[in-house]
Amino acid sequence: MKLYGILGLTIGALMAIVALTLLPSTVSNEEMTTLPYTGAVIGSGKFVETYNLPRAQVREMVFNGGLAVFLAGAIFFVGGSIGERLRQPSHHAPSAADGDTPSIQTPPIPAALDIPFSNDEATRNKMILAAIMLPIIMLVLVFLAAQLRLS
Secondary structure (H helix, E strand, O other), rough: OHHHHHHHHHHHHHHHHHHHHHOOOOEEEEEEEEEOOOOOOOEEEEEEEEEEHHHEEEEEHHHHHHHHHHHHHHHHHHHHHHHHHHOOOOOOOOHHHHHOOOOOOOOOOOOOOOOOOOOOOOOHHHHHHHHHHHHHHHHHHHHHHHHHHOO
């Protein structure tokens, strides 16, 4: 599941980048001129770029699709990371439910006295959070910059 998340993150980011950089939203039309005296309209040989609404809509749909794939990939990555951590063996005192009855009854450990996370695990958690939050923050900043540019 973590691999699907990484693939989703990569494909979604690539789709969004392709939509913003490679998909055109304009078409090239020949500039028309009117001949004096006759009123006939002919091409001047110059081409101008004009916005084409269907192309702009396709560009926006591809960008939104890439964003959806990116977010789905982030969810899969987080789910895979959590699932991976839950599958790791936990260190707990043996109980009667484990199959082996302990010879000495051990009192349950209260939550306040639980063993804290190791520094390696805390560092790993920070790296996972940074790997998830940095692309999201970057996308928000790109979105805000595009909104400011349009207004």
